[in-house]
Amino acid sequence: MSDPDDAELLRRHVAGDDEAFGVLVRRHRDRLWAVALRTLGNPEDAADAVQDALINAFRRASSFRGDASVTTWLHRIVVNACLDRIRLAASRPSVAWNDDLDPPSLGPDPGSRAATRLDVEAALATLPAEQRLAVVLVDMEGYPVAEAAEMLGCPVGTVKSRCARGRARLLPLLAAGNPAPARDVTSTPAHVDTRVLGGEP
């Protein structure tokens, strides 16, 4: 079939088309998954959050007004589901992700893409949730700040500030070399991070 755009799919879903929502989900789920996984730091919570979010979107589709894009709307719902999970986790005694950082011996191949991704995502886990979300949406997913602000439900200036603070905080983990004030910054690749943060549990 010709490719209906997102808004058309949502409209068809509201009108009772059984297939439209599934098409919409398949179109965006890898991106939504990336956001949830990076925000929550583990696949179990990410799966719960994305599932909650998509069920919510399924139910609330008629409330979509078209002021934002469908992707912005979906992301906003996923972001809120992630924040719900984070609040839930905060009320529990331990955070699984940090436990996962303990084993230092796994040392994945620093040249591999998977290792690089793990580094970034492990480093993200050290950020406060608000900064993490801003960094994920703007610096990793590449959304314009204004769009990320809609997804996060906060002012543009707040998003910018969170991104800057988040990157400053990631500096010792992700920049080549030592922690700030980065007296000995070199162009050494990131194997330091992988040693410190460990591999996949």
Next chain:
Amino acid sequence: MTTDGHLDAVVLAEYDDGLLDQPAATDVREHLAQCPTCSATLNGLGDVRDRLAGAPAEITMPAAVAARIDSAIAAERVQARREPVPASTATIHPFRRRLPQLLAAAATVAAVAFGGYVVATSGGEDSADTTSAEGAAADSGDDNDSGAVAGSLEDEAAGGAEAAAPEPPLPAPAERTTLTEQIRAVAAADLSARGDSRASPLFAADCGLMLARELDTELIGVASTDIGQPGAVLVVVEAGEAGVARGFVLPACGAGVAEALRELTVPIE
């Protein structure tokens, strides 16, 4: 702003992003010109930005997670068909499938059979008509859509829903020919069903919920009608006082007040 005579990494990140006002940015620029350490920090922030931007924007959702979510959505679809939604809790409500087609098809049947009037049929005949209309709508819908895109889970769920909770018949078209009488018929059907919310036509709510919400009132019921134009939908809502109902003839399911073709407030039993 400084740590040990050096600029804070946050300040440098804000400088990097152009968030500092002019005087502050000038100060930072002057400091950077004569401080290799802070210049290195700024470079490090660039590394961080590159590392973040270099990560893939998409991560393939694991198949098990995708399957789990697909089946949760399929279950939601089944649930949505089974549970009628009270208008008072309409903020979050499930959606029915193929509403417009269904109503339009049923209305066409009525129009063809009864020369443009929506007139009385017996309950049995009405059910038969709407069943065939539903079948036609479903068939044409399937033809138009790409079956290949549809997940098998959803197909199974659709089959299961029909077996477990048969689609209720279209609300009987009002058994009269004037708008007043049609509104009264819808109101009467609803009042008789008040004791059992499940007796309300499953899909009626969605057709009229938007309008009811727009008017901040309660939805009484929905029926197809040929008043106004063929395939129109009659939405009846509470008028704010006992014994009175407002009817709106809408061009299609989900239309708002502004789109109403006709509007009438009538006393009801």
